[in-house]
Amino acid sequence: MSELNPMATAPYAQNARPFLYGGELEGIAEVLASGQYGHGDVTEQFERALADFLGVDDVMAVASGTAALHIALTVAGIGPGDEVIVPSMTFCATVQAILACGAHPRFAEVDPATLCLRPRDVMDALTPRTRAVLPVLYGGRAVDLSDIREALDEREIVVVEDAAHAFGSYRGTARVGSTGDALTCFSFGPIKTLTCGQGGALVPRNPGQATRARRMRLLGMAESPAERARHITYHVEGFGLRAHLSQINAVIGLAQLKHFPALEAQRKELWRAYAEALDDATGVHLVDVDVERSVPTLCAVRVPERDQVFTALRDQGIGVGTHYPPNHLQDAFRRWRRPLLITEQIGNEILTLPFHQMMTTDDVRFVAKAVREVLR
């Protein structure tokens, strides 16, 4: 067991990790005792809690953030041969979700200060085959494409946002997911700010999308699990995945959501502590997450000689990471490779610092000091 005991090492040894607020274990025990492990009342309670939190009519819980993206792209009409503009600077899951639809990624550049897609990056990447744009809300920062909304509408290009990092963040005065101009996808994976152990959600934009998405997450069956329990037969109406959210996972999310204000306050505090402790540190560029409006998922910096810095910090037991190796340079995605000089440079410089709720601001200052010393 000792290897599984996170307290055996300092919090800063881990780049990211879940945090239990209380209620998760009791919830899991209740679900286990209930004998209902599939999609059920608890999953739907979690969906309603998410909808209330975001201030939207409907949220659909699914098995992962990747499944949310796959389903969202599909119900937005993306299919074989379509092209989806996506920043290369993202987790490979974003790209795999595009391929899962039979569509192709069109890799785009990002703003080196935020690692997010700008309107002009989208316009630069546009081709006649572009059917969707998939912004990634890097670190938790909202992406605003309203400047090119008309240009996208004219071409019937839809926006599906990868908000795996941005649950609880705001764009202007609206929570991400409630802005009304994109299909929004969240992840509740093990290292996301709010976790279900594994899970995700999407916010459909209209009832038609919601119906298709509900069908697709449960093997294409028209009837809900509750209806199936009452009916003699069921009807398969289209392609589907086994991508529902288990009640075992949903109950974890429900427990976590109750503590969101504490989570939000702590993550902002930790991010601000890094910003202060690294202010004017030679060679360090902090990736700006817009902490006023965001619930940060990552604290990322760009540094020179990143590989040496990474190794030196790891040798001191500090859990640094590299989110992300650019996707357009991955072998599996080489068919869609094109030169993206800014992203390639970011890929060589990016370093993510330990960032999770087991950490204190003292841990942050310890890490920041080590970064400064390594760069000296």
Ligand SMILES: *Cc1c(COP(=O)(O)O)cnc(C)c1O
């Ligand atoms: C975590 C993550 C995903 C995928 O979510 P899963 O729940 O792990 O499937 C997609 N995009 C980004 C940017 C992520 O960080």
